[in-house]
Amino acid sequence: MPLLQADHLRVTLRTHRGSAAAVQGMSFTLERGDTLGLIGESGCGKSMTALALMGLAPDNATVSGSLKLAGEQLVGLRERDWRRVRGARIAMIFQEPMTALNPVHRVGAQIAEPLVLHRGLTRRAARARAIALLERVGIPEPARRIDSFPHQFSGGQRQRIMIAMALACEPDVLLADEPTTALDVTVQQQILSLIRALVAERGMALVLISHDLGLVAQNVRRMLVMYGGAVVERGSADEVFGHPAHPYTRGLLAARPRLAHRLVAHRSERLPTIPGSVPELFSLPPGCPFAGRCAYTEAPCFTETPPVIELPGTHSFSCRRADAVLGSTDLIAASA
Template identity: 60%
Template sequence: MTLLSVHDLSVFLATSDGPARAVRNLTFTLERGQTLGIVGESGCGKSMTALALMRLLPERSTTTGEIILDGSDLQKQSESEMCHVRGNRMAMIFQEPMTSLNPVHTVGRQIMEPLRLHRGLSITEARQEAIRLLDRVGIPNPMKRIENYPHQLSGGQRQRVMIAMALSCGPDILIADEPTTALDVTIQDQILDLIQVLVHEEGMALILISHDLGVISENTDNVMVMYGGAAVETGKTAHIFDDLSHPYTQGLFAAMPRLGRARGSRLVTIPGTVPDLVSLPSGCTFTDRCPLATEICRDTPPPVIVAAADHNVACHHLSEARSKRTEELFS
């Protein structure tokens, strides 16, 4: 059963140079219990997509399109109605817990807030549930830690607190936006394993945003590759990783460090930089960086082609791109 349906979503940000189109005509669905990974470089629209779903975009931004959660269009909800959705039906783990947690309140008070607001628990009941949640996410001595302020916890512990807050009301959808940023590899694995276990046990859907292709590969069923605010390749994670089809997706994989490279060899890079969102080309946004680009790419939006079952690619030169090895395009 479809839980979330996003259709033709676009986000415009107000800048001194004019409106920046941070998300462009994005369409996807999410089933109950499904995991979706969103991957791409910084500035490609991943976090803006998440903020648009939560209706937490910056001031003066505008959105078009539909965000249907269980039959209700969130775009048409009032702010008061959205307050009952955020943290209750949809919850988000933000990139940096030190700036997301309130430094002047204890972590216990911050976990208790959604419990009292959405579930109507008393202070005593909310405190007991907050202690249970801290224990559930692996915080040692939760009865003591509940009185701590964020600065008294390590980075990994702060991230666990964020997870506890996000899971406090049993949301239908959990959005994890780079949940392991700035954490060491061991803590990163622990956090990702914890999220997977909790998502599986609670039966919720997960949207995982990451730069790390390895993280996406191991933790999601489906993946959406974004560039220039749009989805350039979507489908089952295993299918896409086995059959890289869009030149941008190939470039991301080619840039990954690999064991066995000759000493002193340079990593493969995608030339150029991400496009200016204020002055995007009328055609494919990857045109200036793509080795296969022709005039049609610059002037005409690429068609979305079904490369295989559950595998869609937006590219004018799909056949040529699929005929080449991953590193061949950018060597």
Template identity: 65%
Template sequence: MTLPPCPASTTPLLDVRQLAITLRTPRGPLRAVHDVSFALAPGGTLGLVGESGCGKSLTALALMGLLPGGTQVAGSVRFDGQELLPMSDAQWCRLRGNRIGMVFQEPMTALNPVHTIGRQVAEPLRLHQRLSARQARAEAIALLERVGIAQAEQRLDAYPHQFSGGQRQRITIAMALACGPQLLIADEPTTALDVTLQRQILELIQSLVAERGMALILISHDLGVIAQNVQRTLVMYGGTVVEAGPTHAVFGAQAHPYTRGLLAARPQLGTPRVPGGRLPTIAGTVPRLADLPPGCPFAGRCPLTISACDAALPPATALGAGHMARCTRLGEVA
């Protein structure tokens, strides 16, 4: 799906065009991401939403050059005017952690258990900014204080297991922000955290993005998180963007049946409880990549499925104000 370019006065910081990712599996090559396109300006915020396995994290890993070995990537990913996909490992290493930072989904696996958190936060500063050990240590303390780690100087030599889940997530944010990146990718940054910690982490990310003027890509399966924290939203299913546009338009119009199904399945405060009642669900289960239909990936689970849905992937249809959707039966959905 092709989103409208950034306004003429704003040059895109990140410009992704027709990104396709094919994984090598025992069953042969499988297309995991298909025709993903978007542009993100400096200071802009973009959300990727969808069920597990829809291609959100793979898209983020492609932007970081961290896809599994043997993966085939096609399309174009330009960052600040530079094409990223053909870059060598050495070039990626100079970019990652320096101009592009990433907050990974699970902080306990993102942090090295045998190194102190001070060493891990200081590492990008020493590698990319060539700071001395003393300078990097002082900057690491300042970063940990900024993300809300109490007694940062005293806890600098502690190990990841000595921190709570929320504290570890704050530490990974400090690592991602160490070199002042132009783009921050946050992949499910609030997974497994309680509601209070989720709010604190999201408010921290928002304040840091605003303070530093960074662009943000926020990945989540939580529709509420996406609705409240980003300007534009891409809804993904089966490796394809099925709906995209300004967040208020995507959540307000819900032009694609999958978007409607996701929103209908959310519990809502104030809804009368019916004895024996259940939340609406989307029929069926998410198919494996090898079992995706040849046409619309949502065909079969969608209550509006007709033979045309199975024949070919629907084209992206403009709905106005930068809002687009891929559906053969947009009229019936509306």
């Protein structure tokens, strides 16, 4: 039985303009120790997927489909039942720790709270555990800093505190939503190394969400490429990065700056770009969400749902013009 299994998970938002699907037909499975990456531009549905997995979708959202944790159906759970799961069995490192941490409570109290609620520890035992967690994530002098407020820590330290909170109850699944945003490269590597070590040490499943392709390539075994709320390509990290199939994935990889490119390129030379921008949820075509921005677009792409094309291994992508796309090597060369 998979640890976490999503089948045709859908998040629909109700607004004054009508309803729109923020996540469409998300499906995946996670076993213990699995690492899964979600990539895509801002607005493609990555963070909304994470919120749905945590039972934290907005009040104007309807979550449908299936989401099972060790066989237990989570879609449709009452809030009091979600509170039993959230933090204890599924935990999340949020994108911006300064908004996720409560500014008027000391960090020690925030780390200890889930230990009291979910593990039944006494306040004294939870405090001792919180100090140990702060030490584990690299906060200096944890016994003294445990009574400090979030604003008294640096950005990298606040991110470490978020990790300590997420790991307090040793969850089965860890969601990391842009865990290194706005951090310098050295701190990024320290935090990612810490997450990798803890996942390996505790056998947790990891879902890493990022628009940083290099970060995902180095830290996950499997990945999903999202666009317009839908998964357009999936496979192992080696398969997707080694042989990108969907035009959107190829465009993302071709647009990455490279050190070798920067050393030889003229200052006026521009990186390849994907034309246009991610459309609003209300403006998505009923067919392929990438229609219009894709160089292979034909009229039926706007109206016909693209079929899933199976490639060798676990690799697949959704495209109704697969023959033309796979027969082209220009974008593959650009992303190699």
